[in-house]
Amino acid sequence: xxxxxxxxxxxxxxxxxxxxxxxxxxxxxxxxxxxxxxxxxxxxxxxxxxxxxxxxxxxxxxxxxxxxxxxxxxxxxxxxxxxxxxxxxxxxxxxxxxxxxxxxxxxxxxxxxxxxxxxxxxxxxxxxxxxxxxxxxxxxxxxxxxxxxxxxxxxxxxxxxxxxxxxxxxxxxxxxxxxxxxxxxxxxxxxxxxxxxxxxxxxx
Amino acid sequence: xxxxxxxxxxxxxxxxxxxxxxxxxxxxxxxxxxxxxxxxxxxxxxxxxxxxxxxxxxxxxxxxxxxxxxxxxxxxxxxxxxxxxxxxxxxxxxxxxxxxxxxxxxxxxxxxxxxxxxxxxxxxxxxxxxxxxxxxxxxxxxxxxxxxxxxxxxxxxxxxxxxxxxxxxxxxxxxxxxxxxxxxxxxxxxxxxxxxxxxxxxxx
DNA sequence: GTCTATAGGAAGATAGAC
DNA sequence: GTCTATCTTCCTATAGAC
Numbered sequence: 001x002x003x004x005x006x007x008x009x010x011x012x013x014x015x016x017x018x019x020x021x022x023x024x025x026x027x028x029x030x031x032x033x034x035x036x037x038x039x040x041x042x043x044x045x046x047x048x049x050x051x052x053x054x055x056x057x058x059x060x061x062x063x064x065x066x067x068x069x070x071x072x073x074x075x076x077x078x079x080x081x082x083x084x085x086x087x088x089x090x091x092x093x094x095x096x097x098x099x100x101x102x103x104x105x106x107x108x109x110x111x112x113x114x115x116x117x118x119x120x121x122x123x124x125x126x127x128x129x130x131x132x133x134x135x136x137x138x139x140x141x142x143x144x145x146x147x148x149x150x151x152x153x154x155x156x157x158x159x160x161x162x163x164x165x166x167x168x169x170x171x172x173x174x175x176x177x178x179x180x181x182x183x184x185x186x187x188x189x190x191x192x193x194x195x196x197x198x199x200x201x202x203x204x
Numbered sequence: 205x206x207x208x209x210x211x212x213x214x215x216x217x218x219x220x221x222x223x224x225x226x227x228x229x230x231x232x233x234x235x236x237x238x239x240x241x242x243x244x245x246x247x248x249x250x251x252x253x254x255x256x257x258x259x260x261x262x263x264x265x266x267x268x269x270x271x272x273x274x275x276x277x278x279x280x281x282x283x284x285x286x287x288x289x290x291x292x293x294x295x296x297x298x299x300x301x302x303x304x305x306x307x308x309x310x311x312x313x314x315x316x317x318x319x320x321x322x323x324x325x326x327x328x329x330x331x332x333x334x335x336x337x338x339x340x341x342x343x344x345x346x347x348x349x350x351x352x353x354x355x356x357x358x359x360x361x362x363x364x365x366x367x368x369x370x371x372x373x374x375x376x377x378x379x380x381x382x383x384x385x386x387x388x389x390x391x392x393x394x395x396x397x398x399x400x401x402x403x404x405x406x407x408x
Numbered sequence: 409g410t411c412t413a414t415a416g417g418a419a420g421a422t423a424g425a426c
Numbered sequence: 427g428t429c430t431a432t433c434t435t436c437c438t439a440t441a442g443a444c
Contacts, residue, residue, distance in 0.1 A: 081440050096303040100223050145386045156360040182349045186390035
């Protein structure tokens with residue numbers, strides 16, 4: 001692995017562990033056993049490292065959000081949500097200090113907003129599809145509010161868990177997926193609702 | 205107003221506007237037209253100011269959370285939620301950089317966790333009360349998950365709005381209260397559900 | 409209580425040798 | 427590409443005069 005790439009992976013790990021504002025360029029260099037000068041040979045400054053990591057994140061989350069063109073079966077929805085949660089977990093640092101990080105980087109703020117909107121649109125698409133099939137019983141307006149709750153929960157679940165339960169653990173993501181699914185639950189047709197409840201219990 | 209108190213109010217305003225990590229002691233002093241030396245005469249350091257502000261917050265939110273001893277009518281629930289949102293808005297800075305702020309102050313992390321738990325207990329109490337009256341149709345387990353969603357939404361609503369809609373505005377809090385209420389909506393008995401929907405429309 | 413001046417330290421970033 | 431050395435800037439916090 002080239003140094004440039006190693007810097008990015010090391011930084012990502014440190015950002016996630018300590019929070020972006022608490023990580024210095026010296027720390028990154030130390031962790032990798034290279035000199036700060038070397039780090040600055042590869043990146044003009046800390047912002048440029050952050051920027052590149054954001055590109056990674058944007059690409060990964062974008063690819064997942066492209067998927068739901070076709071209608072999703074019950075199990076596919078779990079998988080879809082799980083994939084989203086996994087990417088969020090991999091780029092936790094962005095979410096944990098969201099306002100702070102975005103306030104110091106105008107351009108990222110806009111791009112992040114677009115991703116949130118994409119997520120909302122994707123969940124609305126899935127829900128409206130279910131509604132047309134008669135599986136989900138909700139008006140368009142109800143779906144909009146519901147999807148806002150879905151995206152909000154997905155966005156902050158890991159932070160919330162960290163604050164409430166202390167450290168994050170293996171089941172954190174599963175619990176998050178479950179929490180989101182329960183938001184949809186009451187709107188489902190009885191048959192699918194029972195089915196989802198069973199899946200939820202198996203899942204946790 | 206004494207200098208010590210003025211420092212606290214100025215700091216609170218700056219923290220909310222710029223984020224706690226971005227505010228320096230020099231900035232606080234500048235904003236008040238006093239010298240940094242004077243500031244350090246009143247407070248040992250920045251942490252001590254934060255600490256005192258957290259005391260304020262803890263007291264204010266605590267007083268509201270004491271209230272729901274008796275069962276709440278529909279309108280009282282809106283009011284209760286609104287009061288909670290108002291306190292959160294007044295101490296926004298805590299919520300906007302939650303993981304970051306708490307990670308640098310162990311003691312605050314514990315106290316904040318306790319407040320979150322208190323909030324969860326309070327909403328569970330209200331919901332179980334409604335369930336006993338037959339107004340809310342949900343099992344104890346469903347109520348637990350629901351209340352987790354309620355508290356999560358209340359905790360992060362303002363941050364989420366800031367990220368999604370750009371700057372915060374007058375209707376932000378109202379929309380937050382509405383968003384939380386819609387979480388409860390599908391579990392309500394038809395009569396109360398329709399009533400709540402109407403109130404929601406009037407409210408926004 | 410309040411000021412000015414300043415010590416002390418941490419972090420970002422650069423220059424120049426190898 | 428990588429290192430060492432160093433500059434600058436910014437921030438916390440203190441000392442000592444008024």
